[in-house]
Amino acid sequence: MSNLLELRNIGKSYGDDVILSNVWFALNRGTAIAIVGHSGGGKTTLLSIMGLLQKPTSGQILIDGQEIDSFDSHRMAKLRGQYLSFVFQRARLINSLTALENVMAPSWFIRNGEDVEQQAKALLEQFGLSHRLHHKPQELSLGQLRRISLARALLLKPSILLADEPTNDLDPALAxxxxxxLLQARQSGVGVVIVTHDVGLAAQADEIFRLEAGTLQPVANQ
Known part of the structure; x- marks a missing residue:
């Protein structure tokens, strides 16, 4: 069985500025991998490459065994919609929509004919937010906003979930x-990649990698 996501000898440069060098990485179904490293070290760039939002300068990306080097922008967008979903550091919700509507919004365009509303309600209940369905973002706490953002990503039924500092700025309980x-997604076979400074979150992943000087190295998970 092929890896969900595979990076082979990935490099990324801007002129003479080398951001990533010789990066090898593989993500399997139902696993969570944490990527740690100092700020400005290229973690978000690496996550963007994994999410097909940026192209590497060199190397190969494979999604579920498919080499995507020759894909045009249309095929790339289709592949992204089929496999990938994102949880960003900021929730990026629409202030005029309720929590339920924010969760459903992207799926309205992708999952026509499915009972999106019932599935969205089930996710929000799973995340302890069934009492906040009709509240708007400005009426919600930071932790609630992050969970809504995660429910929105999972409603798209991704194979790969990419999260950029999902617990940043949260107190320990909310984090x-x-x-x-986030880690519950593994139970349905989703592969999860988490870029984080949160030591506690990283320790709960199945594997930890450190991005240092543009290279990615495994870290022993204590």
Missing amino acids: EEVAQC
Whole structure:
């Protein structure tokens, strides 16, 4: 069985500025991998390459065994919609929509004919937010906003979930709530990649990698 996501000898440069060099990486179904490293070290760039939002300068990307080097922008967008979903550091919700509507919004365009509303409600209930369905973002806490953002990503039924600092700026209790919601995705076979400075969150991943001087190296998970 092929890896969900595979990077082979990935490099990324801007002129003479080398961001990534000789990066090898593989993500399997139902596993969570944490990527740690200092700020400005290229972690978000690496996550963007994994998410097909940026092209590497060199190397190969494979999604579920498919080499995508020759894909045009249309095929790339289709592949992204089929396999990938994102949880960003900021929730990026629409202030005029309720929590339920924010969760459903992207799926309206992708999952025509499916009972999106019932599935969205089930996710929000799973994340302890059934009492906040009709509240708007400005009426919600930071932890609630992050969980809504995660529910929105999972409603798209991705194979690969990419999260960029999902617990940043949260107090320990809220951070643990968000971490548990995020890691639960493994139970349905989703492969999860988490870029984080949160030591506690990283320790709960199946594998940890450190990005240092543009290269990615495994870290022993204590």
